[in-house]
Amino acid sequence: MIGAEFIVDSFLAHGLRRLFVYPGGTIAPIFDAALARGVELVTARHEQGAGYCALAAARLLGSVQVAMVTSGPGVTNIVTPVADAWFDSVPLLVISGQVGTGDLRGPRPIRQRGFQEVDAVGLLRPLTKAQFQPHSADELPEVLATALRIAAEGRPGPVLIDLPMNVQRSALSAAVAPSVQPLAPRRAPPAAAVAQLANWLAAAQRPLILAGHGVLLAQAAPALRALAQAGQIPVTQSLPALGAFPTDDALALGFHGHTGNQTAGCALQHADLLLVCGSRLDVRQTGSLSERFAAHARIVRIEADADELEHARVRCDLAIQADVGLTLTALQAALQGRTQAARTAWLARIAGWRAEFPLSWPERGALAPQQVIASANRLTRGEQVVAVSGVGAHQQWAARHFDFDVPQRVWLSSCGHGAMGFDLPVAAGAQLARPAARVLCFVGDGSLQINLQELGLIAERRLPVKIIVLDNHRLGIVSQFQKFNWPSDPTCGDKWNPDFAAIARAYGIAAWCADDVATLDAALAAALAEPGPALVHCLVDPAADVSPMLLAGQALDGMWPYREPG
Incomplete structure (x- = not known):
């Protein structure tokens, strides 16, 4: 048995029958072994997509999930979801391909020895619970069992295994069955x-x-x-x-x-x-x-x-x-x-x-972003929902105006790392993990465009994710911060945006637009009734701010606008 085959057998021993991947040459042996053993490969459109899909599944299933990428840019591209898993305590096993052991730079004072060689262990050491780089196939049984245990044990988090190509292709010297290490018992209180x-x-x-x-x-x-x-x-x-x-x-x-x-x-x-x-x-x-x-x-x-x-x-x-x-x-x-x-x-x-101090919003004639969230909440009341948000002002509105009640109505967002682009791939991973749930993806126009390509994954698998875009032509929460401190909001305000509904339709995804309360309910109802994926492009009030907000120098009972900043 070669290393790649043992790796997949270890996944199966831990109940893992689905891997989230973005392909590349130095990880290809594992793909072949997975295919031969009936393990599903979910191929995202970017390494961030693979990492975030795995993160969503880990959050919802409460178990370690696997994200696999190739060497070099594959590793550097997955850093953001690994950081998200680190800061929000998500059990993730990251498998990165690596050049063969004979091509590793090692201690040599050079930048690179093998093609697409990156020091994955050094790069991800601050963002993972443990890091492994086995140099022979015989190390794999202990490495796999230990890595999967560490990811789940205590405070969960990501673990890295950096796999040289020759380790994947070499045979183990003896027949060894994969093992599952028991987790340490939970600590009881005095x-x-x-x-x-x-x-x-x-x-x-x-x-x-x-x-x-x-x-x-x-x-x-x-x-x-x-x-x-x-x-x-x-x-x-x-x-x-x-x-x-x-x-x-x-x-x-x-x-x-x-x-x-x-x-x-x-x-x-x-x-x-x-x-x-x-x-x-x-x-x-x-x-x-x-x-x-x-x-x-x-x-x-x-x-x-x-x-x-x-x-x-x-x-x-x-x-x-x-x-x-x-x-x-x-x-x-x-x-x-x-x-x-x-x-x-x-x-x-x-x-x-x-x-x-009610959580209300002003009526200015334009479609209020808070109204979009409240309407989606009303229309899905009583359903099993996973609500995903990107990062920005829309994240705060979703947190305030949508009802959550685990396990019936679950919230997934990037909280410790605060990463834009979290939204679409997490929604895709959530729908795969909970196929019977209603998955809503609340996303701003800025966050959406970080990983917009994952519309391809959603369309390819006909995942019935409902994407609700709150487009205020503004990177709202940073714009608001700038205006609190400076006269204007350069780079964040008055952004040009494409027609997101047209882009969705180009992917074969049903889409609607809404720019007032009358069109909003009709568009949301149509999207919710759509059996496959759907997108609603909501043109919301660009002047809407996140309010109230706790600013520097304020105590928790004196938030803006009840107390002015400064």
């Missing part, structure tokens, strides 16, 4: 810490839960919901965590931080106990005044990653390094039968903030 937290929570009159992406990684959404409902504790969520708690629930405050909403910010600043579940509390959540974050609250953090606790931006009164799900389950047991403080006044105060 009983004393759980008891302390239970005491504090039972006595708190103004408690608040901050749910981070770690809740979803730990599959702890049911435990989170049970805790919040039993104690009538309101919940705010980080941007990547949306849906861990149903966003249309009476206790849900949406998301907080830079582009979150003022009600969540006020609750954070006036709570007397803040329970942070699986969130690193980055600057987009806390704002620049981290010393004033939740200033009146005891802060308790449940976090599996010891490094995040050690290098925290904000103070912490009780740190519990443990699995979020196990800890919330233990906390529920500790609270069982106990009387918790009355929270009627706290919930009434939050209701007052909701009335004072």
